[in-house]
Amino acid sequence: MTDKNNNQERCSECGLDCNADEIRIVDGKGVCLNCLCGQVEPIEIRPIGIVVNDKKRAKSGFATSGSNISEIRLHPGQERFMKAITDETHLTIIWNLHQSRPVKTAFHRGWDGKEVGPFASRTPDRLTPIAVTDVELIEVRGTTLIVRGLDAIDGTPVLDIKVSRKSLKRRE
Numbered sequence: 001m002t003d004k005n006n007n008q009e010r011c012s013e014c015g016l017d018c019n020a021d022e023i024r025i026v027d028g029k030g031v032c033l034n035c036l037c038g039q040v041e042p043i044e045i046r047p048i049g050i051v052v053n054d055k056k057r058a059k060s061g062f063a064t065s066g067s068n069i070s071e072i073r074l075h076p077g078q079e080r081f082m083k084a085i086t087d088e089t090h091l092t093i094i095w096n097l098h099q100s101r102p103v104k105t106a107f108h109r110g111w112d113g114k115e116v117g118p119f120a121s122r123t124p125d126r127l128t129p130i131a132v133t134d135v136e137l138i139e140v141r142g143t144t145l146i147v148r149g150l151d152a153i154d155g156t157p158v159l160d161i162k163v164s165r166k167s168l169k170r171r172e
Contacts, residue, residue: 049157050073072147098157107121
């Protein structure tokens with residue numbers, strides 16, 4: 001239940017009134033972050049860039065549509081951290097699921113129909129909207145990385161980049 005006057009919502013589990021931004025929808029019910037995560041301090045993460053491609057999220061389900069090639073446009077201040085990135089063949093991209101929807105604790109997984117929870121799936125609808133994808137680095141143009149295999153949609157905030165184990169194995 002939302003109190004429009006002071007932007008408060010009641011947690012369906014503990015019954016406490018919380019700020020609306022501290023409530024997540026789980027199985028159709030509002031649950032406070034304290035019930036979901038315990039009493040921990042939130043972590044502040046700032047994006048280092050943005051994904052540019054023609055991928056869009058489907059209106060239902062987890063699928064995306066669009067090309068397999070994406071640009072990762074890093075903010076200009078990130079250039080100092082790009083030393084030797086052109087030597088790599090594969091990168092691991094950590095990104096924000098900025099268009100995630102309410103979370104379900106159980107659902108039927110797309111590829112095999114097995115009933116699972118978010119931790120046993122690749123659903124973009126997660127309590128903590130963070131995703132990780134290994135990609136092939138095709139080209140670097142200034143602070144723009146051209147990659148193959150990123151399943152993030154257009155406009156996705158990029159949180160971090162690491163060298164992929166695939167690049168490391170190439171050297172062994």
